[in-house]
Amino acid sequence: MIYCKNCGVELEENANFCSLCGEPVSDENNAGLDYLTTGKTSKTALIDFQKLTHLQKRKIFWEIAGMILFSGILITATINLVSDHSITWSKYTITIGLALFMNITLIVFLYKKLFLSFFLSFVISAILFFLLDIYTGNTGWVTKLGIPLLLTAYIIVLSFVLVEKKAKQKGLNLLAYAFLALGFLCVCIDGTISIYTKNFFNLGWSLTVMVSAIIISALLWYVNQRLKKVTDLKRFFHI
Amino acid sequence: MGITSADYERFWFPLDNAAKIYPAIISDEVPAVFRLTAVLKQPVKLKSFQKVVLLIEKRFPYYKVQLKEGFFWFYLEHLPGHIPIDVDKNILCKRFSKGEMLLRILVRENRISVEFSHILTDGSGGFELLKTILIEYSKACKADIPVEFPYMKPDSTMLEEEYEDAYNRYFNKEIPPVIRRSKAFHLPFPLNPIPRFKQSTFIISLKQIKQIASIQQVNITVYLISVYLYVLQEIFEDLPPSNKYKKNKRLRIQVPVDLRNIFPTKTMRNFSLFVMPEIDLRLGHYTFDEILKSVYHQMQLETDEKLINKIIARNVGGERKIYVRGIPLFLKSALLRMEFYSLGTSQYSGVISNMGKMKLPPETEVLIDYFIAVLPPPNKMLKTNCGVIGFGDKLVLSFGNITRSKEFENKFKSFLEKQGIHMDTEIKNEKHDLL
Numbered sequence: 001m002i003y004c005k006n007c008g009v010e011l012e013e014n015a016n017f018c019s020l021c022g023e024p025v026s027d028e029n030n031a032g033l034d035y036l037t038t039g040k041t042s043k044t045a046l047i048d049f050q051k052l053t054h055l056q057k058r059k060i061f062w063e064i065a066g067m068i069l070f071s072g073i074l075i076t077a078t079i080n081l082v083s084d085h086s087i088t089w090s091k092y093t094i095t096i097g098l099a100l101f102m103n104i105t106l107i108v109f110l111y112k113k114l115f116l117s118f119f120l121s122f123v124i125s126a127i128l129f130f131l132l133d134i135y136t137g138n139t140g141w142v143t144k145l146g147i148p149l150l151l152t153a154y155i156i157v158l159s160f161v162l163v164e165k166k167a168k169q170k171g172l173n174l175l176a177y178a179f180l181a182l183g184f185l186c187v188c189i190d191g192t193i194s195i196y197t198k199n200f201f202n203l204g205w206s207l208t209v210m211v212s213a214i215i216i217s218a219l220l221w222y223v224n225q226r227l228k229k230v231t232d233l234k235r236f237f238h239i
Numbered sequence: 240m241g242i243t244s245a246d247y248e249r250f251w252f253p254l255d256n257a258a259k260i261y262p263a264i265i266s267d268e269v270p271a272v273f274r275l276t277a278v279l280k281q282p283v284k285l286k287s288f289q290k291v292v293l294l295i296e297k298r299f300p301y302y303k304v305q306l307k308e309g310f311f312w313f314y315l316e317h318l319p320g321h322i323p324i325d326v327d328k329n330i331l332c333k334r335f336s337k338g339e340m341l342l343r344i345l346v347r348e349n350r351i352s353v354e355f356s357h358i359l360t361d362g363s364g365g366f367e368l369l370k371t372i373l374i375e376y377s378k379a380c381k382a383d384i385p386v387e388f389p390y391m392k393p394d395s396t397m398l399e400e401e402y403e404d405a406y407n408r409y410f411n412k413e414i415p416p417v418i419r420r421s422k423a424f425h426l427p428f429p430l431n432p433i434p435r436f437k438q439s440t441f442i443i444s445l446k447q448i449k450q451i452a453s454i455q456q457v458n459i460t461v462y463l464i465s466v467y468l469y470v471l472q473e474i475f476e477d478l479p480p481s482n483k484y485k486k487n488k489r490l491r492i493q494v495p496v497d498l499r500n501i502f503p504t505k506t507m508r509n510f511s512l513f514v515m516p517e518i519d520l521r522l523g524h525y526t527f528d529e530i531l532k533s534v535y536h537q538m539q540l541e542t543d544e545k546l547i548n549k550i551i552a553r554n555v556g557g558e559r560k561i562y563v564r565g566i567p568l569f570l571k572s573a574l575l576r577m578e579f580y581s582l583g584t585s586q587y588s589g590v591i592s593n594m595g596k597m598k599l600p601p602e603t604e605v606l607i608d609y610f611i612a613v614l615p616p617p618n619k620m621l622k623t624n625c626g627v628i629g630f631g632d633k634l635v636l637s638f639g640n641i642t643r644s645k646e647f648e649n650k651f652k653s654f655l656e657k658q659g660i661h662m663d664t665e666i667k668n669e670k671h672d673l674l
Binding site for chain 2: 003004006007008009010011012018019020021235236237238239
């Protein structure tokens with residue numbers, strides 16, 4: 001008799017894995033299958049990883065991302081210090097690296113708090129813009145151009161995420177929403193730049209983008225509706 | 240005429256009268272899911288078991304459905320695919336997510352569990368499926384089952400009656416509805432952190448409890464309801480005077496009654512109602528004998544066919560009114576939710592459901608040690624419940640509890656022990672708990 005050491009059920013004599021939980025059959029039960037050892041180990045490792053909760057998996061990603069970013073920050077700062085005896089150009093990599101790390105931290109730990117993580121991420125990115133402006137001589141582009149564009153982008157992305165979460169069907173309709181969002185973002189960028197450069201609202205290239213996006217979205221929406229299984233009206237409206 | 244495989248795509252049916260409330264109140268903590276477990280004497284032979292499930296599932300197409308939202312009501316729609324068989328990770332009565340089949344089979348070591356959404360069926364309907372699985376499993380293990388033993392054989396023809404809404408069949412609109420009851424006492428214990436639901440199993444000798452109940456000239460159900468009420472009375476009386484003053488003084492237990500025993504039907508969907516024996520503590524302290532006597536008579540009275548008709552008239556009459564039917568689903572769900580908490584749960588202090596003694600062919604019975612019936616996790620108001628199921632000489636009590644206190648179960652146990660009934664606590668495998 002062979003028993004699964006994980007879920008305890010009785011398996012077939014020739015079973016290599018438990019078809020209920022995926023656990024490989026132990027060595028003592030499977031003496032003649034030495035050639036499978038390597039496969040079994042990787043399978044076990046895979047199963048161990050699968051057993052982790054979503055938070056644990058996100059934490060692993062956070063640790064790896066942190067190590068890569070901090071190594072990058074450290075390396076660029078060291079090279080800068082050694083070559084120039086002060087922090088000059090490396091302040092860009094340090095600031096961007098830190099902002100990236102903070103954004104990753106938000107994704108990992110505030111995964112379920114959508115509004116809070118978007119708000120904090122916006123604040124971090126806004127601070128990053130201010131710092132970049134200061135580094136480049138404080139020309140004032142942040143308040144007139146950077147922050148409005150950043151805010152627009154965040155609002156559009158947040159709206160898309162909310163629509164995606166609410167959508168009952170996740171197919172080409174989501175691609176249609178994405179095209180519309182992109183078109184709208186282009187209109188906002190064009191408008192904001194025109195106010196910044198010409199001091200009045202004027203749309204040019206973005207109108208072409210928007211019209212194209214609407215046409216593509218409509219096409220995708222139509223295909224999606226055609227593919228969707230049409231619900232029987234009798235059952236939907238039964239009273 | 241039954242459903243042919245060609246009809247599956249179009250196969251759908253409205254929710255039965257009892258099921259209509261559940262989609263409105265379901266949450267992660269109140270999933271309206273119950274579990275029936277068969278504890279075998281030997282580990283489950285996986286391959287044979289998987290084959291058996293594949294074989295029998297065709298016989299129960301009305302269980303292979305998902306919940307869908309209509310404009311006025313929810314409905315059940317055929318879901319292609321097999322009944323899922325998973326490892327039992329000891330996460331009890333997990334909510335069924337959107338688009339999921341409303342039943343699942345869970346296996347671990349020597350345990351076979353079937354979890355059903357109450358939207359689909361009640362304990363009796365659910366047990367019929369488990370019975371078929373177990374009999375076919377014993378056949379796969381080389382048992383010879385007598386042909387005359389009645390069960391839903393995989394090759395038998397399905398009847399339309401099996402998925403009828405039997406409440407509708409027995410609804411009589413001429414009967415006046417029942418009068419609303421007053422609010423009942425609820426246990427004052429603090430709740431567990433989420434996930435709140437914990438379950439404990441106690442095993443007692445069926446012969447022993449039957450003997451003691453028969454000395455009192457009552458059946459086991461009446462005896463256990465009386466113990467339930469007596470324990471609640473003890474908890475109420477132990478409360479500090481200031482707290483006691485604020486609490487409702489009626490102790491009322493909700494006891495499901497299988498209507499198949501009263502009204503003939505072959506339905507495999509919900510067909511049960513509740514009777515609610517009570518004691519009123521405003522009238523003073525009750526001795527156990529007084530509770531027994533009172534519960535016995537209340538049960539006799541309330542399970543009368545005419546009174547049951549009255550409850551059906553209230554439940555079905557409500558949903559048949561055109562102004563109720565015409566309300567869009569989202570509004571109807573909000574109203575049902577309010578009604579459930581204000582008129583439903585507030586009226587009783589606890590739930591005890593006795594499924595009775597399970598009968599299987601002797602060839603199948605030799606494989607089984609005992610059964611466990613886990614009732615759907617109670618809500619925040621109710622806090623505890625108790626599922627009872629008998630098999631062989633074992634009567635298994637399964638207490639569901641969402642509070643930090645084990646006082647209720649402990650008092651229940653010590654009361655039975657004082658009466659000379661020994662209770663064994665089921666020791667769960669630690670590995671089983673950790674997974």
